[in-house]
Amino acid sequence: MRILLVEDDPMVGAALRKGLQQDGHTVDWVSEATAAQAALIPAAHDLMLLDLGLPGKSGLALLADLRRAGNPLPVIICTARDAVADRVKGLDLGADDYLVKPFAFEELGARIRAVTRRRLGQPANRLVHGALVLDPASHEVLLEGRPVALSAREFAILEALMERPSAVLSRAQIEDRLYGWEDEVASNAVEVHVHNLRRKLGDATIRTVRGLGYSLGRDS
Ligand code: CA
Numbered sequence: 001m002r003i004l005l006v007e008d009d010p011m012v013g014a015a016l017r018k019g020l021q022q023d024g025h026t027v028d029w030v031s032e033a034t035a036a037q038a039a040l041i042p043a044a045h046d047l048m049l050l051d052l053g054l055p056g057k058s059g060l061a062l063l064a065d066l067r068r069a070g071n072p073l074p075v076i077i078c079t080a081r082d083a084v085a086d087r088v089k090g091l092d093l094g095a096d097d098y099l100v101k102p103f104a105f106e107e108l109g110a111r112i113r114a115v116t117r118r119r120l121g122q123p124a125n126r127l128v129h130g131a132l133v134l135d136p137a138s139h140e141v142l143l144e145g146r147p148v149a150l151s152a153r154e155f156a157i158l159e160a161l162m163e164r165p166s167a168v169l170s171r172a173q174i175e176d177r178l179y180g181w182e183d184e185v186a187s188n189a190v191e192v193h194v195h196n197l198r199r200k201l202g203d204a205t206i207r208t209v210r211g212l213g214y215s216l217g218r219d220s
Pocket residue numbers: 007008009051052053054
């Protein structure tokens with residue numbers, strides 16, 4: 001998924017960005033609340049990881065503004081160990097979860113998956129569609145029980161489609177999810193990834209909805 005990382009500590013931010021990217025996420029990183037607000041205007045992100053102790057406007061003020069504006073973006077806040085009051089306030093303001101610094105990267109990954117499950121109303125991590133199974137934790141894709149090797153971006157597209165099996169995703173929506181600010185996007189990149197997914201999973205797995213985009217096939 002595409003994550004907006006709001007973190008002013010350069011070392012912590014760089015480590016988080018690297019780890020999240022290694023987990024297959026697209027990461028845009030800002031170090032101030034006002035930059036985060038500007039970044040959220042296109043509504044391209046799937047989750048915000050928000051440090052509360054920021055220079056200038058605080059993370060809590062950013063969260064309050066976001067929810068006051070009706071923005072439902074899932075938010076995980078990061079706080080210092082002794083900042084119990086901030087965590088309580090953050091959750092009451094509409095954060096979905098929190099992490100106490102320093103935290104293990106594995107825990108962050110698990111909390112991102114848990115927040116995503118709740119957002120999608122799913123009881124379990126694994127996404128299942130007919131004979132196709134995708135596991136966001138292990139990054140495994142199985143077709144009729146057999147593992148299929150996908151690139152990170154192929155995996156991300158399939159995950160996006162399987163999260164909402166009845167939805168049609170436009171090429172722009174897929175690009176938003178796959179590519180951050182620093183990525184150059186070839187104009188046919190999504191088509192190439194979809195072509196490769198069909199080659200690996202079968203032509204019927206992904207439907208082209210003319211003029212609109214892509215959706216999962218009815219029964220792959
Ligand atoms: Ca900070």
